[in-house]
Amino acid sequence: MASTAAVPNLAFRQLRGQRSAGEFAAVVRRAAREIGEQVACDARYIGRVESGEIRCPNYAYERVFLHMFPGASLADLGFSARESVRGRGARVVSEPPPVHGRRGDAAAPAPAAASPSGPHAPLLPHDSHPHHDHPFLHRDHLPHRDTETDDIPEESDVLRRVFMTSGTTTVAAASLGLGGAPASAAQVSLPAQRRVGEAEVNAVEKAVRQIRLLDDRHGADGLYRRAAQPLRAAYELLDAGTTARRATSDRLYAGAGELAISVGWLAHDSGRFDDARSHYAEALATARLAGDAGLEAHAFCNTSFLARDAGRPREAVRAAEAGQRAARTLGSPRLLALLALREAGGRAGLGDRTGCDRAIGRARAAFDRGTAAGDPEWMSFFREAELELLEAQCWSALGDWSRAARHGLRATALQDAHFTRNLALYRAQLTGDLARAGRADEAAATGHQVLDLLTRVQSSRIRGMLAGAARVLEPRAGAAPVGAFLTRHQETFRGAESSPSGA
Template structure:
């Protein structure tokens, strides 16, 4: 309830603070101050996503703010530069709605947001937001189990000029390509993409100005998180465990959603190496809040329990996990 109240409160606050000015006989002038207010709201959406992730309230908030940015286009006079920024804000909000839907496993809704975001990004002419949308599309198709489409979408992102201008974008595109190759079972391509992603990150200039959404999440810890996903899919559980520990050591405090996902994947890697007690202890360290509220974490924990029962049926370890799941996050869900 506390989480739902927070998200609803942020939504109401965002819409109230970006409300249109009262009607006046004089034509309303839309300027950079309007754009800056929307950009501050976008930063708040990003922060909410990293704390909570996948919530319907975040998706709805971002979609409502995208509509607000578009409504401003019709509310008065503006320069072409300002109009371009407003389309960019709308595209950014739609891409966040898309990501929240992907993270919440609401793929049909994510596809709708994707199409709207793509059209808005074209009108904005902003290569960074185009990259974000197509990169998210690649992730969406990967989570849907469609690696061919995932690769095609991610290649659109990687083909944008911004990858050549800034190695940090190139690194993210390659890191997500690595995760797609892992899901497709291509070991050689996975390793090659990882090496190239790491090399690009090492070349990136930390002093370059980058979008808030990129600065908020992409760093060495996220590269290790994507490597963890790739190697886990390939069945290379020792490598997966290595990258899980590297990711957890480097995660910034606000990345609560990422911590829960990484910890759950670490438990899977430990389980597949026969470290049953260690795996269960790791899985039990995932916050109950994440286990209940985050659809992706909840699904991975259910898969963990099913795999544990398959590997060690009627074992004390399996019984310990079943009792824990039943009396904590399953009963509270």
């Protein structure tokens, strides 16, 4: 419903110049890919902006426009201040909500707008060069036909996961539960209050810790679908604003960003790579809005990890390097070590053995400096066992199976038994490395240990790793130990696929 008369955005129309609306939309999509955003800009969207129907763009478009026109503010581009159009209800025409969940999953909580999907460009900083004809235009943004993203729904506001009621923000209580875990052990609540203060910030931080704890015990599948609820509540708190002290406001931004990363990790581990990328981008945007270098380093760390797993090793390297730049002033050698290992993983994916080895060397040197007061709380998982596991994955990617297995054995020997999910992960990695190294009987024995743990851990990623190892072992199915493992593996996965709780 219209709340004010539309005022044409003449400044934005002037920036379009002689391009058609469709040509300019293609330029916007290209600029979005340069910074890792995913927007489905088309001629209709440009028309809505120029007509004044969209008075202020969502956060995704804001980042794209400010990237396209360096040095400009939203006001320079003809937009109204965000504070004057808070919430979609303040726009002249509201954008439609999604009509279904991801992949037809009716249980999946729907975000405020459709999630991005399709091909992605690296989520990395970009050094722009102004066009000589206009102080805000890039040389590279010349008109061209682009259909790669024509069918992709517009990305939702990554910092505005809000519920609007009669034009005002209402912060609903959010609870988190994990299927397969006792309900009493899997509840996280955010208070149903409009005023943002210490209690609300504590609730967000508690939600982050609880999600991480449940993930350590049970894995991501089943947990991810529920975790979006407290995330929305956290960003609703951010959107509501606060009269609290600056320190409390900073904690709220940090907590919401960490919650976005935690939910992104659940998506990542359960094979929802597009969703994970969106959540990590959300966290990075929050970090930059708040000027939080620690949160930025964490977001880049996870982005690098995701890029490696998604088969984009060059992006993995660049994101890890960006994370290292953000982390340099934080006083945490262990964080620098982890980021160096993320870089090593990307270089391994590129087949750069020398670069990988050097990055591992830097990681070990930094790790050996020990813990520090600047170590972030989320790094509690990063112990010697994890270092060995990540190095094993590097050698595995480079095809040095024996060396990978050697580090994998160390990882499994060092891992704390309380981290159930990581026990399964490390052994799944080791199973594959042993199988590829020709040590089939050992691989089968380790594979049985993974299957034992999968009765308690729900992780698509771990199941995928084990399935890969099983395929490698299939030619050795005639050997009794291998045959027994393959039979059990097949039966277990068939049972999981037929169960309502199987992801």
